[in-house]
Amino acid sequence: MHSAYWIPRTLDDPPLMFVWNMDSFMLVTFWVLMGAMMNMFILGVVMAVIFGRGYARLREEGGRGLIIKIIFWYGPSDVWLSPHLASCNREYVGG
Structure with a gap:
């Protein structure tokens, strides 16, 4: 019998975009798009990597x-x- 309900594995899972956390994905996407709009795509990718890693490190610590x-x-x-x-x-x- 097929159930009509979807139960998540854990209740505190963050929202995801593909395989990344939504907040990290949005931060990286913002920097890549800003670099592309200013015609400096490589700089946008570099800034996305720097800010993405920095944000992930802050998130791991919890920011407390x-x-x-x-x-x-x-x-x-x-x-x-x-x-x-x-x-x-x-x-x-x-x-």
Whole structure:
């Protein structure tokens, strides 16, 4: 007997376009199309690869605390942290 219902394997699967995640596919497609419209297709492909890999890396980490990490490592420490922990002298302790 054939069922009329489709049950996904997992409920939290992301939407896909072909075999890629939809958000990654749209980002790469945007850069390739921008490069093609500006008559610089190779530059568009290079930017698509760079931004696609960068976005995939951020997505793997989950983006949790990203802004805080950026502020901690690259922000001026004497303004908001303390003058004793300069940003050039910080050590990664773990999280």
